[in-house]
Amino acid sequence: MAIMIRHAAFDPWQEIQQYQNLATSGYGATSIFIGTMRDFNDGDTVKAMTLEHYAGMTEKQLEKIVAEAKQQWAVLDALVVHRVGHILPNEPIVLVSVWTLHRGDAFDACRYIMEALKSHAPFWKKELLITDEERWVTHNTDGYKSS
Amino acid sequence: MSIKIRYFASLKDSLGRSEDDLAWTGLLSVRDVWQGVNATKPLPNNVLVAVNMDYVTLDHLVKDEDEVAFFPPVTGG
Numbered sequence: 001m002a003i004m005i006r007h008a009a010f011d012p013w014q015e016i017q018q019y020q021n022l023a024t025s026g027y028g029a030t031s032i033f034i035g036t037m038r039d040f041n042d043g044d045t046v047k048a049m050t051l052e053h054y055a056g057m058t059e060k061q062l063e064k065i066v067a068e069a070k071q072q073w074a075v076l077d078a079l080v081v082h083r084v085g086h087i088l089p090n091e092p093i094v095l096v097s098v099w100t101l102h103r104g105d106a107f108d109a110c111r112y113i114m115e116a117l118k119s120h121a122p123f124w125k126k127e128l129l130i131t132d133e134e135r136w137v138t139h140n141t142d143g144y145k146s147s
Numbered sequence: 148m149s150i151k152i153r154y155f156a157s158l159k160d161s162l163g164r165s166e167d168d169l170a171w172t173g174l175l176s177v178r179d180v181w182q183g184v185n186a187t188k189p190l191p192n193n194v195l196v197a198v199n200m201d202y203v204t205l206d207h208l209v210k211d212e213d214e215v216a217f218f219p220p221v222t223g224g
Contacts, residue, residue, distance in 0.1 A: 123223025
């Protein structure tokens with residue numbers, strides 16, 4: 001299991017490959033979620049974003065979330081990578097990868113980790129709009145509701 | 148009793164500072180901590196609170212050298 005907070009852009013596919021080669025074996029299923037910065041939100045064009053976090057609590061909460069997933073599903077290994085700092089459109093924000101024996105556990109545990117991260121991990125987004133106005137994102141959407 | 152208080156994101160911006168310190172004697176809840184350092188500003192309705200990096204309710208009692216954090220709903224991912 002690994003939790004990583006990154007202050008610079010990362011390549012999620014490289015992260016998965018490296019981690020899988022070094023740490024993971026015996027799996028039959030891998031479920032991956034990658035969140036990417038959009039260049040629009042709430043009807044406005046967004047040209048950049050700053051992601052603030054509560055260092056220490058972020059890692060503590062993510063470790064707790066992954067431990068909860070391991071209690072509920074047969075997770076062999078998990079990797080969570082999250083960006084902080086200045087982010088540009090199309091850059092990855094978050095990666096969750098879960099390795100299991102079978103697909104059901106992989107899908108469900110990956111979904112659980114991602115949804116729990118959205119509601120409990122202390123990160124905050126501040127958007128820089130095309131107009132140069134800055135605004136805090138006030139809430140995350142419910143991932144189980146269709147948009 | 149000495150308590151360190153931290154603020155994040157929009158709450159930090161609206162208060163104009165990221166930290167406070169509070170010296171106190173006797174029982175002190177998280178709600179009391181807020182009032183002790185923000186007497187003229189009501190606690191925002193949607194605020195989240197952590198003590199030593201774990202989520203707590205506003206009635207949670209703090210101990211000497213605890214770190215109390217107040218912040219708005221999280222928006223990562």
